[in-house]
Every structure is written in C-alpha cells, then in structure tokens.
Amino acid sequence: MIIPKYIKKGDTIGVTATSSGIANELKQKRIISAKEALEDKGYNVMLTDNVFKTDWRGCSGDGKSRAEQFNGLIDNSNVSAIISAAGGDYLMEMLDYVDFEKLKKNPKWFQGFSDNTGLVYPIVTTCDIAAVYGCHFGDFGMKPWQKSNEYALGVLEGSTKKLESFKTFESERHEYITGYEGYYEDEKVKWINAENEEKIEITGRLLGGCLDVIVFLLGTRYDGTEQFIKKYKDDGIIWTLESFNMEDVVLITHLWQMKQRGYFKYAKGFVFGRPLMYNTWIEQPYKEAVMSILGDLDVPVIFEADIGHKGPQFSIIEGAKAKITSEGGKGVIEYA
Known part of the structure; x- marks a missing residue:
C-alpha cells in the first residue's frame, strides 16, 4: 500500500x-x-x-x-x-x-x-x-x-x-444562516456493538466508503476489491461503511450481493456510520437489516460510528492499517 x-x-x-x-x-x-x-x-x-x-x-x-x-x-x-x-x-x-x-x-x-x-x-x-x-x-x-x-x-x-469519538453529532441536515456554522450538537454519540459486547477491538486494513456509491462500482473496471482483499488477506479487512439513502430492502440486497461476490471472506469486522436517510416499511431497524446478512460471519460489527453524512466525522484513511476499539458507547481509531 x-x-x-x-x-x-x-x-x-x-x-x-x-x-x-x-x-x-x-x-x-x-x-x-x-x-x-x-x-x-x-x-x-x-x-x-x-x-x-x-x-x-x-x-x-x-x-x-x-x-x-x-x-x-x-x-x-x-x-x-x-x-x-x-x-x-x-x-x-x-x-x-x-x-x-x-x-x-x-x-x-x-x-x-x-x-x-x-x-x-x-x-x-x-x-x-x-x-x-x-x-x-x-x-x-x-x-x-x-x-x-x-x-x-x-x-x-x-x-x-489517534481519533476519539466525538461527544455529540447533528441528527439531521441544517440550512446555513451565516455560512460559518459548525456541526449542530443535537444528539449524543453512542457507538453500538451489535452483539452487546462489552468491548470490541479490531485490527486490520481499512476499506469502504458510501455504500450507495460502492454498489455502482461493483463489477466495473473501477472495482478492485478482489485483488485488494487477496493482497491484504493476512492483515484482514475492516469494512468502514455508511449509507446516504437506502431503504432496508436495498441495503440488504446490496450487502448480500457483496457477500456473494466473496468481498467479505477476509473481513475482520465491520464499522457502520450513522445513516442519513433510512426507510423501512416493516419497521425493521438498520442494525437488524445489516445483521440479517452479516450476522453469520462471526466477526464483530459496530454501528453508529463517526463516519459519513451525520457529522462530525472521522477522517478514515482507506487502505491503511488501523485498530478500532468500541467500548461503553465510545470509539477510537488508531492508525499504525
């Protein structure tokens, strides 16, 4: 790398x-x-x-x-x-x-x-x-x-x-009044460990971004996932993902597609950011939708991390080696 x-x-x-x-x-x-x-x-x-x-x-x-x-x-x-x-x-x-x-x-x-x-x-x-x-x-x-x-x-x-999770985040988009506004402090940040683990610690190589866009790239010449995960299989992959506007059916379908292509076979864990817009007609929580596909992989999954559209957000060095820790609702990322 x-x-x-x-x-x-x-x-x-x-x-x-x-x-x-x-x-x-x-x-x-x-x-x-x-x-x-x-x-x-x-x-x-x-x-x-x-x-x-x-x-x-x-x-x-x-x-x-x-x-x-x-x-x-x-x-x-x-x-x-x-x-x-x-x-x-x-x-x-x-x-x-x-x-x-x-x-x-x-x-x-x-x-x-x-x-x-x-x-x-x-x-x-x-x-x-x-x-x-x-x-x-x-x-x-x-x-x-x-x-x-x-x-x-x-x-x-x-x-x-070393980046430590923020105290608060903005729960929705706000229109600028002056143009100089910072992030609104609407809600408290609380990272969630999918299986209620007291502490999750994952070490591996980071890969991810916005799921809405990644699925556009799948199978094109701009999708180098297979060669990337094979090259770095000994490090293992930490998928850092978030979605902009996906309803439960779309989210599940695309995660299933990536899983079927073998993209998760070297996964050490998953870290999901806060989704900006998520719709469900059957009142299916985001976490439940994701775990319906990833739950049998036997790797840790973290939700509500400081990644993506509901700022503030971490700067994720995709491709780098890192350790991610989630404990007590707080998270830390440490780059090697």
Whole structure:
C-alpha cells in the first residue's frame, strides 16, 4: 500500500469539484473561509475553475471537464493533496477520463466523502494508494473550528494517529444562516456493538466508503476489491461503511450481493456510520437489516460510528492499517 507523503506547511492543497459545484452564496462564503483558514495554518490553496460552477443537474461540468480539472492537480508538482469541494451525483462520469496511471507515478492524497467514494474506492483498490474518506473542503470554513477539523488536518499532516469519538453529532441536515456554522450538537454519540459486547477491538486494513456509491462500482473496471482483499488477506479487512439513502430492502440486497461476490471472506469486522436517510416499511431497524446478512460471519460489527453524512466525522484513511476499539458507547481509531 502506497501512503502518500503527508502534507506540511508551505505545501499546496488543491480543491476541485468532482461532483457538484458550489453555487449557493453561503456555501461559497464557506469555501472562501476554508481557504483563508488553511492559509492561516501555513498552506497554499488552489481552487480549480469549476469549484463555483454548476449546470442544470448540479454538476460542476461534464465528466471529461471534471476529470481534466482533477488531472491538472495530479500533474501539478506543487500540489500535495486534493480535497473535494462537495459531494453530489454523477462523479462516475469522470472516471473514464481520470489519469490513474499518472496518479500511481505521482501519488498524493485525495480526500472526500459521499459521491467521492467514486474516486476514493478505485484509488485504494485499483491503484493501491491510500485515500481519505473524510470531510469536504468547505468544512474547514466553519468558525470556530471544531475537533473534527483539527483531526482532519492532523490526519493529512500525519500528526494525528489517534481519533476519539466525538461527544455529540447533528441528527439531521441544517440550512446555513451565516455560512460559518459548525456541526449542530443535537444528539449524543453512542457507538453500538451489535452483539452487546462489552468491548470490541479490531485490527486490520481499512476499506469502504458510501455504500450507495460502492454498489455502482461493483463489477466495473473501477472495482478492485478482489485483488485488494487477496493482497491484504493476512492483515484482514475492516469494512468502514455508511449509507446516504437506502431503504432496508436495498441495503440488504446490496450487502448480500457483496457477500456473494466473496468481498467479505477476509473481513475482520465491520464499522457502520450513522445513516442519513433510512426507510423501512416493516419497521425493521438498520442494525437488524445489516445483521440479517452479516450476522453469520462471526466477526464483530459496530454501528453508529463517526463516519459519513451525520457529522462530525472521522477522517478514515482507506487502505491503511488501523485498530478500532468500541467500548461503553465510545470509539477510537488508531492508525499504525
């Protein structure tokens, strides 16, 4: 596994819109605030031309143009890390034009979540380069910064190797009023061990992202799962997953599909983030739906972890080795 060089003060962070562009005025203010905040930390920030552009679908451009913006940041020797401007839809349209071979020759960090799983997952499984499933660039624009911001920058710098679960999370999305809002403190964080274990401790290599997107990639040339899990079978795989908008039937079906393909045969355990939107017509809890497929694997499963759409979220270095501990409703991830 190639771990890109950690960033340091004086380096340039590239920001590009791999999915949606930022058209909302308050969100644009947030991007500008993020740029200023990271420049105050000693970094240079380069925004590609598409960050503030959007078409009728909400995309920052067609797939080819988005890939060209991304490839330009790969080409730029001054750029040490690339962070997505936002999530959205249709990132997969750019994949045919992304120069993955050039990225292999010049590995650098890519960070994003949600639809950006469409890049994170192939970078990890087909290029064998670690990538970060974590916040978008705009989150650095909140004032003041919260613990999650310090974690996110610290992970990219290599100075943060241990992340402890947050105290609270926001239970639903909120509209911005100033553009600088932090995460709302609506509910207490409580990690859940599926079988009510007093303590779960899992060590292995991380793999995952947003399930809604991973299933789009299954069986395509951007799905390197089989080669990845085979290469790292001695480490074992910790699946770090979350879903954006899946009802119980869809969730169960896609987990079954991945299981049938053999993707879980080297699993050491599973860590599920808080689902943003989950619907069920039979009042089937999320945990019950997941365990109907994974329950016979005889590996630990954790729910309600700090991963994904209900922030704050951890920066998950997909592809890296880590130890994850869940005890007493609290969780810790420690990178090797």
